[in-house]
Amino acid sequence: MAAHLQAFDACLKEALAQTREWVPRWLDKLQAALKEKELSARQLGDKQVFVEARTALESHRDLIATRFLAALGDSVGNALPGTDAQPRRAKSVSFDELELMGDDQVQETVELARVQQIVSMTVDHEIVELTARLCTAQGMHSVNAEANPLRADVVVGALMKALKGLSIAPAVRSRWLQTGAISLGHELQGLYTRLSAFLDRMGVQAAGYAVIQLPDARTATADAPMGRRAGGAKEEAGLGTEALLTLDHLHQLLVGNLEQPDDEPLREPGTVGAGNAMVRTLASEVVSLMLKQISADERLLRPVREMLQGMKPALLQVARTDPRFFADRQNPARRLLDAITEHSLAYTNEQDRGYAAFSRQVRGIIDTLQKPGPDLADRFPGLLQHFNRSQTEAMAPEQVKARGLAVKTLVRVEQRNLLAERVAAEFRSRNDFDRSPGVVRRFLTGPWAQVVAQARLEVSNATGLGPSEVPAMRYTDILPDLLWSSQLAVASLNRPRLVKIIPTVLRTLREGLDSIDYPREQAEAFFQALMGLHEAAYKTQRTESPQDVQPSQQFEDDLEPWMQPAEARDTCFMDDSLPDSQPDTHPSFVDTQPLQRDWVDLKAEMAAQPPSQLSVGTWVDVWQDGQALRCQITWASPHGTLFLFSGANGRSLSMTRRGLDRLIELDKLRVVADHGVVDEALDEVTRQAWLNSIKAEGL
Numbered sequence: 001m002a003a004h005l006q007a008f009d010a011c012l013k014e015a016l017a018q019t020r021e022w023v024p025r026w027l028d029k030l031q032a033a034l035k036e037k038e039l040s041a042r043q044l045g046d047k048q049v050f051v052e053a054r055t056a057l058e059s060h061r062d063l064i065a066t067r068f069l070a071a072l073g074d075s076v077g078n079a080l081p082g083t084d085a086q087p088r089r090a091k092s093v094s095f096d097e098l099e100l101m102g103d104d105q106v107q108e109t110v111e112l113a114r115v116q117q118i119v120s121m122t123v124d125h126e127i128v129e130l131t132a133r134l135c136t137a138q139g140m141h142s143v144n145a146e147a148n149p150l151r152a153d154v155v156v157g158a159l160m161k162a163l164k165g166l167s168i169a170p171a172v173r174s175r176w177l178q179t180g181a182i183s184l185g186h187e188l189q190g191l192y193t194r195l196s197a198f199l200d201r202m203g204v205q206a207a208g209y210a211v212i213q214l215p216d217a218r219t220a221t222a223d224a225p226m227g228r229r230a231g232g233a234k235e236e237a238g239l240g241t242e243a244l245l246t247l248d249h250l251h252q253l254l255v256g257n258l259e260q261p262d263d264e265p266l267r268e269p270g271t272v273g274a275g276n277a278m279v280r281t282l283a284s285e286v287v288s289l290m291l292k293q294i295s296a297d298e299r300l301l302r303p304v305r306e307m308l309q310g311m312k313p314a315l316l317q318v319a320r321t322d323p324r325f326f327a328d329r330q331n332p333a334r335r336l337l338d339a340i341t342e343h344s345l346a347y348t349n350e351q352d353r354g355y356a357a358f359s360r361q362v363r364g365i366i367d368t369l370q371k372p373g374p375d376l377a378d379r380f381p382g383l384l385q386h387f388n389r390s391q392t393e394a395m396a397p398e399q400v401k402a403r404g405l406a407v408k409t410l411v412r413v414e415q416r417n418l419l420a421e422r423v424a425a426e427f428r429s430r431n432d433f434d435r436s437p438g439v440v441r442r443f444l445t446g447p448w449a450q451v452v453a454q455a456r457l458e459v460s461n462a463t464g465l466g467p468s469e470v471p472a473m474r475y476t477d478i479l480p481d482l483l484w485s486s487q488l489a490v491a492s493l494n495r496p497r498l499v500k501i502i503p504t505v506l507r508t509l510r511e512g513l514d515s516i517d518y519p520r521e522q523a524e525a526f527f528q529a530l531m532g533l534h535e536a537a538y539k540t541q542r543t544e545s546p547q548d549v550q551p552s553q554q555f556e557d558d559l560e561p562w563m564q565p566a567e568a569r570d571t572c573f574m575d576d577s578l579p580d581s582q583p584d585t586h587p588s589f590v591d592t593q594p595l596q597r598d599w600v601d602l603k604a605e606m607a608a609q610p611p612s613q614l615s616v617g618t619w620v621d622v623w624q625d626g627q628a629l630r631c632q633i634t635w636a637s638p639h640g641t642l643f644l645f646s647g648a649n650g651r652s653l654s655m656t657r658r659g660l661d662r663l664i665e666l667d668k669l670r671v672v673a674d675h676g677v678v679d680e681a682l683d684e685v686t687r688q689a690w691l692n693s694i695k696a697e698g699l
Contacts (some may be wrong), residue, residue, distance in 0.1 A: 007204050
C-alpha cells in the first residue's frame, strides 16, 4: 500500500513536470492553427479576427504558460477525493444557479463545456486506462472516475482559470479555445499514455470495474440520462429548430432581458416580455420540457405522471401571461405543482394507504383546470389551499398527537444529551478521573452524565429544596468517594473509610439510574464490576502510600445520544445497533454503476468528510422488517443530532445522526429525493439547454 501511494505521488509530480513540456508545444500548435485560419479566411473581417487572436497569443504566451502551470498545480490538489474544493463540472449548472448568472458567466459556462466535450472525446480511451491505475495507486479496489485528479475537466478548468486572469477581450479567448481544443486533446492524450506507462513500470496495475446487477424492482434514480427523460422535446412543444432552447435563451428568459417589440405591447401589467412572441415560445418550451421530465420520473407512480400531464394546457396558458412563473417558488401554479409532486413521492404502490384519496383529489384539480374560462390564473390559489388543507385533515387526530409528543420528546432528549456532554467534560477535567478504572470512567461519562444532566434540567422546576435535597448536588457530591473507592492502590490504605462510604455511594447510584429509567440489566453489570473493585480493595493489605499511579489509557467509547425506554417508545426510535452477522442479500438499494467504489474506499472517504446533510423534506426508503418503508424527514432537532421520519401510512420513526449515517453505510437507507421533483426537472431542462448551446456551435 505504501509503495502504491509513493507511486501515486510520483505520478502527479511526473505529470506536472511533463506539463512544462507539452504546454509550450500546445501553444505553438495553437499559434500555427490561428495563422492557418488567418491565411484561409476569405472575408477581411474574419481574417482580422484571427490576426487579433494570433497577435494577442504572441504577447501573452509566456504569461499563459506560467499561469496555466500554477492553476493546474492548484487544481490537481483540489481535485483529490475528500477535498472540500473539488472543481465543479460544467454539466452541474443548475436552474437556480443560471438565474443568478451574468451574461459573461453564461458564455463562459458554454465555452468550458464545449472545450471539455472535445477534449474528453479525444482522450476517452487513454483516460480510462490512467484512471484505473491511479485508483489502484490510491488503494482502491474498483474504479472511481473522480479519483483521477488529472482528468480532462480539471485540466480544462485550470486553463480557463489561467485565461480569465488575462487582460484580453472575451472574443479573443473564445477564438483560442475554439481553435486549440482539438490540439489540447491530443496533448492530453499523449500525456495520459505516458503516465500510464510510468505507473506500469512502477508495478501499478489497473483497478477493476464494480458492475452490480440491477434488481428488477428498482426505482429509477434522479440522474437518469437526459435523452431518455426529455427526448423528443421538439415534437412535444411543437417548435422548429430555430426555437431550440439554449442556455443563453433560458438565461435571458429568466432575467427578462429579451427584446420587446414596439408593435406588441404587454398583455398584462408587471409581466415583462409577456407580449413578446419569442418569450412566449421559449416559456412554452420550458414548460413542455419540464413536464416531460416529470412524466419520465419513475419515482412517481405511473398514474400520477399521467395525471400531471393533464395540467399542461393550463400551465402553458399561464406561461403566456407570466412566462417566468415556473421560476417563482411563490407563484400559486408553481406551488400547486410542487405540492402535488412532493406528496406523490409518499406512495410506492397504488394500494398504499391514502393513495386512492390523493388520486381522486388530483383528478379533481385537473378537471377544474381544464374547464374553459378567463379566470384560470385565479383558480390556482384556491386549489392549492384546498389541497394543503385536505392533506392536513387526512392525518388522524391520534397521529397528530403522537407526532407532537415525538417532537417534544426529541427536543428534550437532545437538550439532555447536549448537557450530558458538558457534564462528561466536567468529569474528565477532575484530577482523580484519569486514575480510575476504565469501567468507572465510561460509566461516569455515559449513564451518570445523563443522570446529572436530567437532574440539572429538573432543578429549575424544584422550589423550596435545600442544597442537600437537590438531586443534581447529591449526584455530583458522590464523585470523590466513587472515584477514590474504585482505585485499588489508594482505597486499600483506608479500609474503614471504604466500608463507611460504600452504602451511600451504591444507594445514590441506584437512585440516580432509576431517575432516568436506566435498564436494570445494564445497571447490574456495572454494579457487579464496581463491587468487585471494592472487594479487591478491602482484601488488599497496604501499610504505605503507593507511588504515583499512571493514568489509565483504556479506550473510552464515544458519547452517543441516549434515550430512556419510554422516550424511545414515544418517538418510535430506531436503534442502529444492527447485528453485523445478520446476512442481507436483498439488492433493492444497490445501484448499477460501472465506476462504483467498494465500501472500503467509501468508508475511508466518509470518515474524512462531514456527516451527511439531509434536510427536512427529504424522502428516503428505509429497509426495515424485510421491506422498504417510504418516509420523509419531517423534523430535525435544532442541533441536527436527531431526526423524525413520517410515512404516508401514518407510521413514524426516529433515529440519531449516527444511526442515519450507519444505515446509509449499510445500504439500509437510500435517499429517494432531497430536492423537489420540479426543481430537478428544471435542472434537467437547464442541462438540455446547455447541450443545445454546444450543438448550436456545430459540435
